[in-house]
Amino acid sequence: MRLLVTGGCGFIGSNFIRLVLEEHSEDEVLNLDKLTYAGNPENLRDVEGDPRYSFQQGDICDADDVGKAFAWNPDMVINFAAETHVDRSITSPEDFVKTDVLGTYRLLEQVREMGVRFMQISTDEVYGSISEGSFSEESPLQPNSPYAASKAGADLLVRSYVRTYGIDAVIARSSNNYGPYQYPEKVIPLFVTNLLEGRRVPLYGEGRNIRDWLYVRDNCRGLDLVLRSGQSGEAYNVGAGQEKTNLELTRAILEIMGKGEESIQNVPDRLGHDLRYSVETSKIKALGWSPRMDFESGLQRTVQWYRDHAAWWEPIKSGEFRRYYAEKYGDI
Ligand SMILES: NC(=O)c1ccc[n+]([C@@H]2O[C@H](COP(=O)([O-])OP(=O)(O)OC[C@H]3O[C@@H](n4cnc5c(N)ncnc54)[C@H](O)[C@@H]3O)[C@@H](O)[C@H]2O)c1
Known part of the structure; x- marks a missing residue:
């Protein structure tokens, strides 16, 4: 093909x-x-x-x-x-x-x-x-x-x-x-790389929004x-059927990285922020697919990947991204 x-x-x-x-x-x-x-x-x-x-x-x-x-x-x-x-x-x-x-x-x-x-x-x-x-x-x-x-x-x-x-x-x-090579504007690589840089993580609102992590x-x-x-x-x-609130996700990242809740900085919520996404997956399962990675192992593996690949994300965070981030989150 x-x-x-x-x-x-x-x-x-x-x-x-x-x-x-x-x-x-x-x-x-x-x-x-x-x-x-x-x-x-x-x-x-x-x-x-x-x-x-x-x-x-x-x-x-x-x-x-x-x-x-x-x-x-x-x-x-x-x-x-x-x-x-x-x-x-x-x-x-x-x-x-x-x-x-x-x-x-x-x-x-x-x-x-x-x-x-x-x-x-x-x-x-x-x-x-x-x-x-x-x-x-x-x-x-x-x-x-x-x-x-x-x-x-x-x-x-x-x-x-x-x-x-x-x-x-x-x-x-x-x-x-989530996983390797995700641009660090998205929540998981943003939070992991911020913590690796010794920064805090900007959490929208109270972190109640729910996403299914695949x-x-x-x-x-x-x-x-x-x-x-x-x-x-x-x-x-x-979908993976592994739903987490953003606060649960944040706490899971903090725990893997040995950080405490003082690393969380609450920021104003995104406009029109959808509360929860959830999809029914029997149709793709009937084709013979099911997810293999559980959330805890996948997150561990992902954190490790960003730890091992600073040479990949550091140039991104110091380029265009730095101005974008500063305008959005100030000195967090
Ligand atoms: N990331 C997620 O969680 C997620 C979930 C569901 C669906 N999707 C969809 O999956 C697809 C890929 O998402 P991603 O997270 O890898 O995105 P990404 O932002 O990491 O990558 C997008 C890619 O598209 C290229 N691109 C952008 N505009 C282009 C154009 N006009 N012509 C040619 N190339 C262009 C960019 O250079 C980049 O390589 C998207 O269609 C997205 O809507 C993403």
């Missing part, structure tokens, strides 16, 4: 490409990535020399860049490329509408022309918040942040291209991922299965 992966220099995309190269010895990968602030070629340094891997710097919103990537003749296209940070979508929604909606449209147009299979990497956030129970794939999309709304827009475009033009496409909606390798195995076995026109939820 020839896989065109967009956004492969980001957190999940890079873990996915590594999994594909390890587990499918016949597959070749072309990674199309714009290299925004979140895209980091260091995430794939170890596979750069693999003859089955190639890279094209380009923008999924740009028809020429997309056309060039499709000229490589992929069998399947997997769209990870997106603006992904909810906080940034609150201050700069336009970037999200462009990449997450227009970019997906550009890819779909080429998919329609070339008749290749398409997979949209979506999120559990498209369903909005749920106080009890879990969303199924049939639940209505009720996104609450500009990020979630632009991802929902992309999902609906994919659905419409299946219904209208008969393209072959699947959608995967995953819960919160280890990135488990997610990538699920995505790979949906890509190869999912039924066209269908969406598949991917």
Whole structure:
């Protein structure tokens, strides 16, 4: 198989490409990535020399860049490329509408022309918040942040291209991922690296928000299965069923790192902050997937990875990120 992966220099995309190269010895990968602030070629340094891997710097919103990537003749296209940070979508929604909606449209147009299979990497956030129970794939999309709304827009475009033009496409909606190579604006790497730097951790509100934490390798195995076995026109939820409040998550990190509650700095809550995400996963389980990593082991492993890879995250935190962080959190 020839896989065109967009956004492969980001957190999940890079873990996915590594999994594909390890587990499918016949597959070749072309990674199309714009290299925004979140895209980091260091995430794939170890596979750069693999003859089955190639890279094209380009923008999924740009028809020429997309056309060039499709000229490589992929069998399947997997769209990870997106603006992904909810906080940034609150201050700069336009970037999200462009990449997450227009970019997906550009890819779909080429998919329609070339008749290749398409997979949209979506999120559990498209369903909005749920106080009890879990969303199924049939639940209505009720996104609450500009990020979630632009991802929902992309999902609906994919659905419409299946219904209208008969393209072959699947959608995967995953819960919160964690693990190696996650950009340190996201809560787990932010908190772990702050503690490694001797800083405090900025906790939104009272830390009551609940997220379902899915280890990135488990997610990538699920995505790979949906890509190869999912039924066209269908969406598949991917979740670990390991729900934690942000306060529980913070305390678990503090405990692993031998720090006390004095390291917590409460900060004003995010605007429109969804209280709880939860997805029902029987559909992907019927394909033969289940998560392997329990939360405690996954978190231990993740903390250890950031301890061992200061050379990866220190340059990020001292670059563009420093100004972003200072504007947001001051001297925390
Ligand atoms: N991280 C999570 O917990 C999570 C959960 C569910 C779904 N998702 C989805 O998974 C996908 C990947 O998320 P992530 O956390 O790895 O994101 P990320 O922010 O780490 O990486 C995004 C990547 O996309 C690239 N990119 C951005 N705009 C682009 C453009 N216009 N053209 C080409 N490349 C572009 C960036 O350079 C970067 O490499 C996203 O679609 C996201 O919505 C993420």
